[in-house]
Each structure stands twice: as structure tokens, then as C-alpha cells.
Amino acid sequence: MTAKLMRQTKMMILLSLNAVAILIVGVMIFSAIMLNGGIEFKVVAERSDTVESSLEELSLIAPVTDELAAPVAIIAGNATTLGASSSTGQSEYVATGSSTMSSGGISTDPVPAGQLWNEDAITIFQTADFDICVGGGMTGLGDMYWQTSNTGVIAGFYDAARTWLGYNAESCRTPLIVGTGTTEITAGTYDGSRYDKLTVTVIAPPIEQWKRDVLNLVNQERAKNGLAALAWGTTCEEAANVRAREIMSVYSHTRPDGSAWSTACPIPESGGLSGENLNAGNAAVSPQTVVASWMNSPEHRANILNPDFKNLSVGLIFDPNSQYKTYWSQYFTTY
Numbered sequence: 001m002t003a004k005l006m007r008q009t010k011m012m013i014l015l016s017l018n019a020v021a022i023l024i025v026g027v028m029i030f031s032a033i034m035l036n037g038g039i040e041f042k043v044v045a046e047r048s049d050t051v052e053s054s055l056e057e058l059s060l061i062a063p064v065t066d067e068l069a070a071p072v073a074i075i076a077g078n079a080t081t082l083g084a085s086s087s088t089g090q091s092e093y094v095a096t097g098s099s100t101m102s103s104g105g106i107s108t109d110p111v112p113a114g115q116l117w118n119e120d121a122i123t124i125f126q127t128a129d130f131d132i133c134v135g136g137g138m139t140g141l142g143d144m145y146w147q148t149s150n151t152g153v154i155a156g157f158y159d160a161a162r163t164w165l166g167y168n169a170e171s172c173r174t175p176l177i178v179g180t181g182t183t184e185i186t187a188g189t190y191d192g193s194r195y196d197k198l199t200v201t202v203i204a205p206p207i208e209q210w211k212r213d214v215l216n217l218v219n220q221e222r223a224k225n226g227l228a229a230l231a232w233g234t235t236c237e238e239a240a241n242v243r244a245r246e247i248m249s250v251y252s253h254t255r256p257d258g259s260a261w262s263t264a265c266p267i268p269e270s271g272g273l274s275g276e277n278l279n280a281g282n283a284a285v286s287p288q289t290v291v292a293s294w295m296n297s298p299e300h301r302a303n304i305l306n307p308d309f310k311n312l313s314v315g316l317i318f319d320p321n322s323q324y325k326t327y328w329s330q331y332f333t334t335y
Contacts, residue, residue, distance in 0.1 A: 130286075
């Protein structure tokens, strides 16, 4: 009985000492709080998905042309130049329902107070064919956070817009697209004045349609300059695709085997003229951006507006696992 009482007494003493220690610590914390004007509780802002690394932009390489004079033959004592192969049978492509580019897919109408978009959902191509921008031409937003719910579709956002494609670095972000599917984008200002959500669906680019869109856009530029439209070049169609694939490994008018670009679709012995434009990377994410990039380069523009060319073949390779993802070739010919 005595031993039991002693154990109970020791337990009561220990509990009492613990209680006193807790009370002393509490008094010290309370005193510190009061001396420092109390504790201020702040709401933690949502995380940012911006990616610090910059987008790689591949510069245009100077375009090239190749010409083979038609041979001269003596027929019945008269010198006659043999003409190049006729393009008869090549029908000019007329765009029907061709792709169009909207500025970020976002309305320019005024956005309701406290929101960032009028839209609830947009669809973009896997090539990141435009940046995602807040709507209504808003400015003065300051730093914003951008968040994606499905990192298997959009893994995040680069920390700046692609201004060389005409986007506003203050109100736009370049999505880091890693797959197709749907994700929900959450964005807002850190001061809490604007907040919104947007469902973004990412789809694969329509390769064959985009090739034809390039032809249509080129013909629009030629029409502005009083030039005849080009027909779709069936003769060098496969060569254009080959060249687009080849520049994935060697971005040059010299082919990976060291031969000249024009060996992909040689000029016939009867003579003719051919030319090549190439483009890859972030300035080539859609038919509109790639043609605009070529037209902004005097040398590439010269090929597009060459009055001697009759046909255009377009090559396009999209490989999301490659370095520059999007690769274009234009193969102009008179044959």
C-alpha cells in the first residue's frame, strides 16, 4: 500500500511540473505576441506554374533557288528552246474551311469585373499555335499566377509571352504543352482583384489541312502583289515531306547525306527553276505564323513572290518529342 501511494505521489508531482512548464511557455508566447503587436495572418497565394527556362527560337536560314536552262535544239535549221514540263493536270487548290488563327482564342470584348475571360473553354493545337491571353485588352495586372490542373496536357507556362509572334508579355503566357486532352487553367492577380478559370482542350494539328492552308495563304500574298496563284505541286510533294523530316536532324539546305537540297526533286533535263524555304520552331507553330515569318524575311518573301514559279509543294512534320517540334518546307517549282 505504501509503495502504491508513493508511485501515485510521484505521478502527481510530474503532472504538476508539466502543467507549470506549459503555463510558463504560454505566458512567454503571449508576452512576445503583445510586444510585437500581435500575429498577422495572411492568405497564401496559389502556386505558380510558370517555367523559368526560355523558349528556343530557331532563326531562319537563307532560302535557295536552283535553275537549269532548257536545252537548245536545232529543228529544220531553226534554233528552238525546249520548254519545261507542262503542269497540265495540276489543279489549283481552293481552301474550304481552312484553319484560322484567333488572337489567343480569347475575346477582346470587355471582361466582367473580377474575371479574366469571357470564355469558359477554348481549343488549341498541340503545336501551341498561340499563347493563352487574358481577355478584353486588360493592362496593369501586375504579376499573375497561372495554374494547370492536368500537367499531362499543359505542364505549366513559360514566364513570358512570345512577343515575336505579336503577343503581349504582360497579359499572355506561352503554354508548355506535353500532350493532348483537357485541363483547367486557373489564373489570377496576387492582389486578389482578378480571378478566373478556363477549360483548355489541346488537339493534334491537322497536318494535311495545314499544308494546304500554307498554299492558300501564299496565294493570298501573291494576289496582293498582282501575281498568279500557285498550283499544288504534285511532282515534288514527297520531296517536300522528305525535306521537312531531314531538317529535324540537319537544319540546312544541305541534306544529311551532304548532297544539295535540290536533289530531293531534281529539275528535269528539259529545264526549269526550283526554290526552297525552310522554317522550324516557335515562329512556325501554325500556317499563319510560318507564312508571316517567311513574308517578314526579304529573301524568303522573294521566293513566295517569284513570278516565274508555277507550283508549290509543302512539307510539314510535327514531332512533340523532338527539339523544335514543328518543321516546315516549301518547295517551289516551274515543273
